[in-house]
Amino acid sequence: MGEGPQLKTKAPQYEPTPCYPLLADAVAVGWADAAGTLPKGTRVLAVDGPAVLDWTAVATGLRAAFGDGHTRLEFADVRTAVRDWETVRRLTETEQLRDDPDFARLAGGDLAELMDPAALAALAAPGEDGALRVLLGPGAALGDADVLWWADLPKRYAEAAVKHGRGRNLAAPEDEPPTLRRLLYIDWPLLDRHRDQMAERIDRWIDVTDTVFPASIGGQALRETCRSLATRPFRTRPTFNSTPWGGHWAQETLGHNPDAENTALGYELIAPESGVLLGDDASRCVEVPFQLVVALSPVDVLGPAVHEMFGTSFPVRFDYLDTVGGGNLSVHCHPRPDDMHSVFGWPYTQHESYYLMRAGEHSKVFLGLREGADVEAFHHSAHAADAYGTPFDIERYVQVFPAEAGQLYLVPAGTPHGSGEGNVVLEVSATPYLYSLRFYDWLRRDAADRQRAVHVEHAFRNLDPARSGAAVARELIQRPRPLRAGDGWREEVLGALPAMFFQVHRIAVEPGRAAEQRTDGRFHVLTVVDGQGAVITTAVGHRHSVHYAETLAVPASVTAYRVHNQGPDPVRLVKAQVV
Ligand SMILES: O=P(O)(O)OC[C@H]1O[C@@H](O)[C@@H](O)[C@@H](O)[C@@H]1O
Numbered sequence: 393m394g395e396g397p398q399l400k401t402k403a404p405q406y407e408p409t410p411c412y413p414l415l416a417d418a419v420a421v422g423w424a425d426a427a428g429t430l431p432k433g434t435r436v437l438a439v440d441g442p443a444v445l446d447w448t449a450v451a452t453g454l455r456a457a458f459g460d461g462h463t464r465l466e467f468a469d470v471r472t473a474v475r476d477w478e479t480v481r482r483l484t485e486t487e488q489l490r491d492d493p494d495f496a497r498l499a500g501g502d503l504a505e506l507m508d509p510a511a512l513a514a515l516a517a518p519g520e521d522g523a524l525r526v527l528l529g530p531g532a533a534l535g536d537a538d539v540l541w542w543a544d545l546p547k548r549y550a551e552a553a554v555k556h557g558r559g560r561n562l563a564a565p566e567d568e569p570p571t572l573r574r575l576l577y578i579d580w581p582l583l584d585r586h587r588d589q590m591a592e593r594i595d596r597w598i599d600v601t602d603t604v605f606p607a608s609i610g611g612q613a614l615r616e617t618c619r620s621l622a623t624r625p626f627r628t629r630p631t632f633n634s635t636p637w638g639g640h641w642a643q644e645t646l647g648h649n650p651d652a653e654n655t656a657l658g659y660e661l662i663a664p665e666s667g668v669l670l671g672d673d674a675s676r677c678v679e680v681p682f683q684l685v686v687a688l689s690p691v692d693v694l695g696p697a698v699h700e701m702f703g704t705s706f707p708v709r710f711d712y713l714d715t716v717g718g719g720n721l722s723v724h725c726h727p728r729p730d731d732m733h734s735v736f737g738w739p740y741t742q743h744e745s746y747y748l749m750r751a752g753e754h755s756k757v758f759l760g761l762r763e764g765a766d767v768e769a770f771h772h773s774a775h776a777a778d779a780y781g782t783p784f785d786i787e788r789y790v791q792v793f794p795a796e797a798g799q800l801y802l803v804p805a806g807t808p809h810g811s812g813e814g815n816v817v818l819e820v821s822a823t824p825y826l827y828s829l830r831f832y833d834w835l836r837r838d839a840a841d842r843q844r845a846v847h848v849e850h851a852f853r854n855l856d857p858a859r860s861g862a863a864v865a866r867e868l869i870q871r872p873r874p875l876r877a878g879d880g881w882r883e884e885v886l887g888a889l890p891a892m893f894f895q896v897h898r899i900a901v902e903p904g905r906a907a908e909q910r911t912d913g914r915f916h917v918l919t920v921v922d923g924q925g926a927v928i929t930t931a932v933g934h935r936h937s938v939h940y941a942e943t944l945a946v947p948a949s950v951t952a953y954r955v956h957n958q959g960p961d962p963v964r965l966v967k968a969q970v971v
Pocket residue numbers: 635637657713720721722723724744809810811819825828830
């Protein structure tokens with residue numbers, strides 16, 4: 393149980409920007425260097441990318457880059473080739489969630505369905521007199537172009553832009569204010585699918601985080617480097633956001649976002665949003681979506697059986713919930729599998745687990761219903777809190793457990809839960825991450841001073857009454873079980889449930905010793921939860937250090953590796969794998 397040492401000081405070896413060398417190319421910086429790679433005789437160049445990108449800045453950069461007096465440019469904005477907004481909305485919204493203020497069903501289908509093919513073909517017709525025609529905007533790759541560039545912006549910037557009312561939603565008219573709801577549930581799935589379909593065709597990848605001096609790499613190097621990563625352990629770039637419950641552990645211990653209000657949800661490896669840095673170092677690199685690495689080599693990363701089950705979706709997520717000096721999370725649940733599929737459109741649901749990396753002295757974990765809880769009265773109180781701002785005592789309905797460092801709390805879909813103030817939770821969960829159906833949020837107000845949204849009807853529709861009473865402690869707060877051991881190391885199962893497709897293990901290694909691991913055709917994800925860290929060495933000799941609080945993805949193709957503790961103290965790593 394909670395016997396782990398609790399690190400209170402800075403983690404000096406923590407690397408916030410892990411970066412991997414590019415194979416067969418160098419990172420170019422600036423539009424002019426990118427323009428210099430365009431093959432002579434190109435008549436149509438397509439520049440595709442997210443809807444939220446500042447496409448005017450992209451056009452300005454390209455105009456200046458090709459402004460050598462020899463190249464005549466004709467720009468065509470593919471956003472003018474989308475179908476009318478009413479049709480786009482009809483094709484991308486469902487009856488059930490059309491008027492939902494927070495959620496939409498995950499968009500299926502292809503981006504091409506939102507475009508008018510005749511209008512697109514007309515835009516893509518080569519220019520006259522040898523002019524270079526530049527097709528710009530999301531969907532440009534669908535036009536008939538000689539060369540395809542991908543201008544990308546890591547998703548956290550898209551989210552920030554939309555929160556501030558900047559940028560456009562996919563296929564939306566210019567005067568339609570952007571919404572996070574469409575960005576997350578409609579734009580991203582459509583654009584991600586479109587990007588993955590085009591991955592083999594991309595001639596240049598341009599990271600437009602800096603619109604004036606973007607970093608870029610050749611398409612061949614992009615694919616070769618990603619395919620090479622799929623054969624060795626690697627890290628994604630960790631980032632933290634701020635929320636009304638956020639704390640200060642990641643600021644104080646890991647040095648993240650020192651000027652932010654707080655560090656709340658830490659994106660360690662959240663496949664739909666995480667990125668991998670490719671290049672020389674953080675000052676000269678491109679960020680590429682982790683999910684693109686998976687899409688290019690699904691069998692190597694996931695292993696054949698997991699690929700069969702989940703397609704190209706990397707199904708496990710690691711993140712932090714930092715409430716040290718912050719507040720309680722909302723008490724919420726996640727959709728039960730049928731509802732997740734039929735209403736929200738994800739093929740698998742958001743089962744979660746909380747590993748308590750740190751626990752406050754009197755901190756709590758909310759988990760499961762109380763024995764005999766009056767669900768009707770709970771529903772009534774939750775509704776009154778939402779509609780009239782009437783507070784109520786959530787502990788009358790939901791159980792509270794002391795937060796214990798080193799303990800895992802399983803949170804299958806439908807279980808009411810939330811971490812209390814004062815904790816660092818390492819969340820080891822299924823990848824869906826946007827479906828927190830809130831029962832109660834303490835009448836808390838958001839940055840715009842509105843009561844934060846709760847989702848009473850969705851939450852109660854998905855509440856699993858079986859997660860109540862003594863069964864909660866018995867089934868969801870399990871004791872570690874020894875699994876295997878060797879000279880100076882042991883591995884234990886911290887949590888496993890028939891309903892959940894992944895298990896959480898912990899590997900403990902004494903100083904100077906090494907734990908032997910086999911992937912058995914399934915990827916592993918590891919985080920160092922105690923001690924300074926370890927060196928991971930694969931069967932073919934790839935090495936990767938992993939330090940306190942860092943997370944490492946170990947592709948299935950690695951087959952066997954050793955976790956070597958080269959430090960002076962015992963080290964412990966949490967490991968997840970699909971079963
Ligand atoms: O709804 P709030 O309070 O912001 O908490 C939301 C967070 O809750 C945790 O239990 C997890 O489900 C996270 O994936 C989620 O982001």
